[in-house]
Amino acid sequence: NAGVTQTPKFRILKIGQSMTLQCAQDMNHNYMYWYRQDPGMGLKLIYYSVGAGITDKGEVPNGYNVSRSTTEDFPLRLELAAPSQTSVYFCASSSRSYEQYFGPGTRLTVT
Amino acid sequence: DQQVKQNSPSLSVQEGRISILNCDYTNSMFDYFLWYKKYPAEGPTFLISISSIKDKNEDGRFTVFLNKSAKHLSLHIVPSQPGDSAVYFCAASDGGTSNTGKLIFGQGTTLQVKP
Numbered sequence: 001n002a003g004v005t006q007t008p009k010f011r012i013l014k015i016g017q018s019m020t021l022q023c024a025q026d027m028n029h030n031y032m033y034w035y036r037q038d039p040g041m042g043l044k045l046i047y048y049s050v051g052a053g054i055t056d057k058g059e060v061p062n063g064y065n066v067s068r069s070t071t072e073d074f075p076l077r078l079e080l081a082a083p084s085q086t087s088v089y090f091c092a093s094s095s096r097s098y099e100q101y102f103g104p105g106t107r108l109t110v111t
Numbered sequence: 112d113q114q115v116k117q118n119s120p121s122l123s124v125q126e127g128r129i130s131i132l133n134c135d136y137t138n139s140m141f142d143y144f145l146w147y148k149k150y151p152a153e154g155p156t157f158l159i160s161i162s163s164i165k166d167k168n169e170d171g172r173f174t175v176f177l178n179k180s181a182k183h184l185s186l187h188i189v190p191s192q193p194g195d196s197a198v199y200f201c202a203a204s205d206g207g208t209s210n211t212g213k214l215i216f217g218q219g220t221t222l223q224v225k226p
Contacts, residue, residue: 031212044218102154
């Protein structure tokens with residue numbers, strides 16, 4: 001049971017480039033979330049999904065897109081990367097409305 | 112507007128003593144509260160939680176207290192151990208009403224336990 005996996009672990013992007021952060025879970029959880037954590041700050045919700053085919057915006061969705069075609073996968077797409085998107089990105093999943101299980105994170109730098 | 116606040120960015124305690132981490136919230140609709148622990152270069156891991164219908168929940172060395180009238184919760188770690196050194200995040204959910212599982216996180220408190 002791998003839990004929540006994220007790839008890549010690290011990435012450096014140039015301004016204007018695009019990329020997809022991958023997230024997968026093998027716990028058959030319906031709920032999945034994407035957060036970003038900036039230095040000295042808490043986790044801010046970017047997008048979330050309550051099941052396959054259903055996604056919704058969180059607190060800081062601008063500059064990002066998501067899709068949820070399967071229960072297991074929840075990729076996060078960055079279009080036209082900007083320095084403000086330099087952050088650590090965490091994916092999480094849960095089977096009910098409370099305890100979330102987090103992946104190890106993707107550290108992204110945009111220069 | 113920060114709905115969940117951890118006003119102490121850092122805390123340093125001696126091994127064996129009590130660590131008390133505090134968290135304040137503003138939204139009275141929150142009905143479930145959680146504490147997460149995060150080591151460097153790892154994702155947060157769930158530590159302990161409490162429902163709004165309770166005022167205390169205990170799990171081994173960890174106890175969470177909830178004061179609804181003050182909109183305040185605290186995490187007590189007794190006795191503190193060097194392995195407890197980490198960043199602790201408080202989180203809150205209004206899952207009972209929204210049913211989305213969304214959590215609102217505080218800024219985190221870095222705990223250092225000195226041997």
